[in-house]
Amino acid sequence: MSTSTILIYVFLGSASLSYLIYAKSQHKAIALISGIILGILPYFNLPLWLIFLLALIVMIFPFILNK
Numbered sequence: 001m002s003t004s005t006i007l008i009y010v011f012l013g014s015a016s017l018s019y020l021i022y023a024k025s026q027h028k029a030i031a032l033i034s035g036i037i038l039g040i041l042p043y044f045n046l047p048l049w050l051i052f053l054l055a056l057i058v059m060i061f062p063f064i065l066n067k
Helices: 003-026 029-043 048-065
Strands: none
Touching: 003 029, 003 048, 029 048
């Protein structure tokens, strides 16, 4: 496992935790779903660029739906 892979997994874990805490405090279902998806995304055996791209889409998704 390379350093960049580990760093992206740590970033996804911290983003997932942030979305889950926000969802609990604000009672936002879409943030909860995004946090869960970000948490399980690294478990799939996908190329690193695809995991990064999917994570960016999932992180932007709640902002698009709230408008």
